Amino acid sequence: MSMSMAPVVRTTPGASAVLSGFVFPAIELTDSDRQEWKEIFFDSVITEYDARRLYWHLESSYPDVFNLLQDVLNPWLKDEIDHAYGFALIYASYTQIPFDEVSLSVELRKPDFSVIESIAADPLKLLVTLAYDEIITTHVYHRSIESYDRFDSQQLSQWIRKTKKDEVTHFFAFVQKAKALFPERLHEVPAILDEIFEIDFEKESYTGTFVLDHNAPDFPLAKHEIRNLIIPAIIKKFSE
Ligand SMILES: [Fe+2]
Numbered sequence: 001m002s003m004s005m006a007p008v009v010r011t012t013p014g015a016s017a018v019l020s021g022f023v024f025p026a027i028e029l030t031d032s033d034r035q036e037w038k039e040i041f042f043d044s045v046i047t048e049y050d051a052r053r054l055y056w057h058l059e060s061s062y063p064d065v066f067n068l069l070q071d072v073l074n075p076w077l078k079d080e081i082d083h084a085y086g087f088a089l090i091y092a093s094y095t096q097i098p099f100d101e102v103s104l105s106v107e108l109r110k111p112d113f114s115v116i117e118s119i120a121a122d123p124l125k126l127l128v129t130l131a132y133d134e135i136i137t138t139h140v141y142h143r144s145i146e147s148y149d150r151f152d153s154q155q156l157s158q159w160i161r162k163t164k165k166d167e168v169t170h171f172f173a174f175v176q177k178a179k180a181l182f183p184e185r186l187h188e189v190p191a192i193l194d195e196i197f198e199i200d201f202e203k204e205s206y207t208g209t210f211v212l213d214h215n216a217p218d219f220p221l222a223k224h225e226i227r228n229l230i231i232p233a234i235i236k237k238f239s240e
């Protein structure tokens, strides 16, 4: 049996446990709030879903990179599949759209990986990109905790905390992997982050790549926060 077949241990309970029998709480919302939450939940489904597309893309187009990183990609993918499932359960209950229709609309989208080709060919760049993405997602979910708590649902409150915890776990896993594989290249990390930041903010819209999807007007983290707070924090983690 190969290493990659070893069971993947998760540190948090899965969606089927946290959201067992989940029914969206009956709450009064204005029409615009109702619409906004619909978009937030759907965006969460698709960005989480697209982890598997990125995984498959790496596997088919960058097999050497994929093989090198498979032991960090597998536990990550397992969590992201779980996140997509959980957000799809929430979205389906919230919208009253049947779960299989939600799944279909997610599957029918077409990914475009052209923006990340220059990154995916270099395993260090890829790891830094994944770390960048995971720490941003951590901050986004962290900021969402208060508004999730306002639904007054223990399941939703537990769900957003669990996903946040998983994202920060992913961040550390990618940083550790980069440090273990490329100790002699870590001085490149600041320049790589500059490049990633530029790609992230020159794109017009989300293209289904899982990573680099932060250039939306309603994105809960501002560009200057990513540049002035998050990127320096990532650099610090790489230099510890
Ligand atoms: Fe996730």
Ligand SMILES: [Fe+2]
Pocket (backbone or CB within 6 Å): 080, 134, 137, 166, 167, 170
């Ligand atoms: Fe993640």
